[in-house]
Amino acid sequence: MLRKLLPALLALFIHLPAPAAEALPASEDPVLEARVDELGHLLRCLVCQNQTIADSHAELAIDLKNEIREMMRAGQSNQEIIDFMVARYGDFVLYKPQVKSTTWLLWFGPGVLLVLGLGTLFYKLRRRVTQAPAAELTPEQKRQAYSLLEQADGGDGK
């Protein structure tokens, strides 16, 4: 029963990439469109927050792409356009957050946690290794143990 169901269950978890309907570029200039798309991947769509404006079809994302297109036509650099967006929508508009004092925890927190975790692990393992010899018996205890074992053997009547 389960063996028959398993492939079907597994199939549920496999996501095949669905062919996405792409919006037609609004201009005929492929170089410009490539630049708009490239920059669009760096900016967050604030309506559908986990998408970039390049991926989003929200109305605001389309407006912002038009804005970028026009700014590029006017000869503005990528950095100028990014600064324009940050000045209006804040740092959150950057899909990849900047590295600065308020985002250090965000950037380096996971690394710090990893180092702490590995450190703790090594510390514990080493302590276990150094503790192991301490578990050895003193000669006195050994003698007691042997005599106990001998008694047990005798008790079995062998």
Add this chain to the structure above:
Amino acid sequence: MTRFLWPLAIFLALVGFLAVGLNLNPREVPSPLIDKPAPQFSLPVLHRPDMTLSRDELKGQVWLLNVWASWCVSCRQEHPLLVALAKSGVVPIYGLNYKDQRAAGLQWLSEHGDPYTASIMDADGRIGIEYGVYGVPETFVIDKQGIIRHKHIGPITPQALQEKLLPMVRELNAS
């Protein structure tokens, strides 16, 4: 004993962080425009498209800029509050009719009441971009010098009005 308390403490700290995170509203992105001059605009007035209204004409008074649209569902939620606020005459409300059709906007106001001293038409949403608008309705509190002092994202609630917007308007009017 501390051996067992440590994981518990770490777990509780984690729960604390997650609880705070759950209660944050991700829709409310702090605006970088607070304490900055309100972006310039000069747009046609909804009721009189032959006339334009610009930011500088509104200097010298504390005013609210409310971004609204006839297609905006949650605008209906806050609208009665705005109508009541306009009646009280505490602060003039100017409307930014965002990405809307003129006829639809006029129709909407005649249906739901018009709290706006004037509404201006931002048909292509360009001024919306200047103001960092991403979720209608939004409301800005702008002081006598034309500086943005506060931005409320989403429909205004009675609580937000009483506890934040009105005290702010009073304070700015006094200064």
